[in-house]
Amino acid sequence: MDDFVVAGTAYSSRLLVGTGKYRDFDETREAVDASGARIVTVAIRRTNLGQNPGEPNLLDVLPPSRYTILPNTAGCYTLEDAVRTLRLARELLEGHTLVKLEVLGDPRTLYPNMAETLKAAEILIKEGFQVMAYTSDDPVAARQLEEMGCVAVMPLASLIGSGMGILNPWNLQIIIDNANVPVIVDAGVGTASDAAIAMELGCDGVLMNTAIAAARDPVLMASAMKKAVEAGREAYLAGRMEKRLYSASASSPTSGLIAGGAKKTA
Amino acid sequence: MIQLTINGQLQSLPVPERTQGSEGCPVSGPTVAQLLAHMALQGKRIAVERNGEIVPRSQYGEQVLASGDRLEIVVAVGGG
Numbered sequence: 001m002d003d004f005v006v007a008g009t010a011y012s013s014r015l016l017v018g019t020g021k022y023r024d025f026d027e028t029r030e031a032v033d034a035s036g037a038r039i040v041t042v043a044i045r046r047t048n049l050g051q052n053p054g055e056p057n058l059l060d061v062l063p064p065s066r067y068t069i070l071p072n073t074a075g076c077y078t079l080e081d082a083v084r085t086l087r088l089a090r091e092l093l094e095g096h097t098l099v100k101l102e103v104l105g106d107p108r109t110l111y112p113n114m115a116e117t118l119k120a121a122e123i124l125i126k127e128g129f130q131v132m133a134y135t136s137d138d139p140v141a142a143r144q145l146e147e148m149g150c151v152a153v154m155p156l157a158s159l160i161g162s163g164m165g166i167l168n169p170w171n172l173q174i175i176i177d178n179a180n181v182p183v184i185v186d187a188g189v190g191t192a193s194d195a196a197i198a199m200e201l202g203c204d205g206v207l208m209n210t211a212i213a214a215a216r217d218p219v220l221m222a223s224a225m226k227k228a229v230e231a232g233r234e235a236y237l238a239g240r241m242e243k244r245l246y247s248a249s250a251s252s253p254t255s256g257l258i259a260g261g262a263k264k265t266a
Numbered sequence: 267m268i269q270l271t272i273n274g275q276l277q278s279l280p281v282p283e284r285t286q287g288s289e290g291c292p293v294s295g296p297t298v299a300q301l302l303a304h305m306a307l308q309g310k311r312i313a314v315e316r317n318g319e320i321v322p323r324s325q326y327g328e329q330v331l332a333s334g335d336r337l338e339i340v341v342a343v344g345g346g
Binding site for chain 2: 072
């Protein structure tokens with residue numbers, strides 16, 4: 001079995017999904033089910049003080065007994081906010097330590113602030129968290145996160161929520177080649193082929209939210225993403241043929257043609 | 267009544283009878299558990315931070331709130 005192993009735990013899916021931007025909790029649950037994801041990321045926010053006592057809770061829809069809930073620090077711009085958020089998350093999830101760290105640096109692009117991310121990761125790791133870190137596609141930053149003890153590095157393929165696909169496969173390639181922890185493309189995937197390309201590059205997994213939630217039919221797109229990640233992984237393991245521009249090689253026998261042979265070249 | 271800042275909003279919380287002093291002066295504030303009950307949040311999937319420190323679930327009944335406390339009460343929501 002080609003399991004995806006992160007922080008010593010094996011998962012049957014290499015697709016990790018977010019839970020934001022769905023129409024309602026029913027759609028969230030259906031899309032997550034269709035994606036086959038085992039690791040599902042959630043945000044941590046203040047309770048609505050005026051809320052209805054009977055208001056459904058995301059964790060009732062996606063019970064931690066069924067999924068590995070990966071709390072994230074989406075929206076945090078300082079290491080203090082990120083660390084506090086994840087301490088709360090650990091309490092909320094009864095001691096769960098696997099977390100997704102992101103510290104943003106710019107509200108327009110949601111680009112990560114790597115200096116703050118590195119500092120936050122160091123604090124969290126000291127406190128016993130298993131940190132999966134959202135990072136720019138800078139191979140040096142990715143290596144520093146790994147050296148510090150992050151259990152996975154998660155470079156962007158393009159900006160969060162942009163659906164622009166994989167803009168710099170070469171940087172991802174360098175990160176993958178250097179890494180001894182799982183590399184998960186996080187952010188930027190727009191459609192199934194993007195996910196397949198990420199996996200063909202040798203990424204260990206792909207994390208996405210908007211590509212599924214903002215599709216016209218999110219549940220169908222979740223199913224497409226499941227297949228794309230599986231197909232990309234198999235293609236990576238199978239090892240693609242070499243690219244041979246201008247040296248075409250026929251797949252069928254070149255002799256025995258009814259017209260009596262190959263076309264003569266000048 | 268004691269004044270608390272909950273999720274950034276100033277809130278007043280009545281002090282329960284049994285924690286009143288002899289002349290109606292509170293000898294100690296209500297507990298975190300009493301606050302959560304007041305807010306109809308008991309038993310919900312939440313986490314509480316008080317003045318920057320996590321309040322473990324096991325201490326909800328023990329930690330006594332004081333006027334001026336800053337609390338954060340959070341839930342998991344959809345996000346990526």
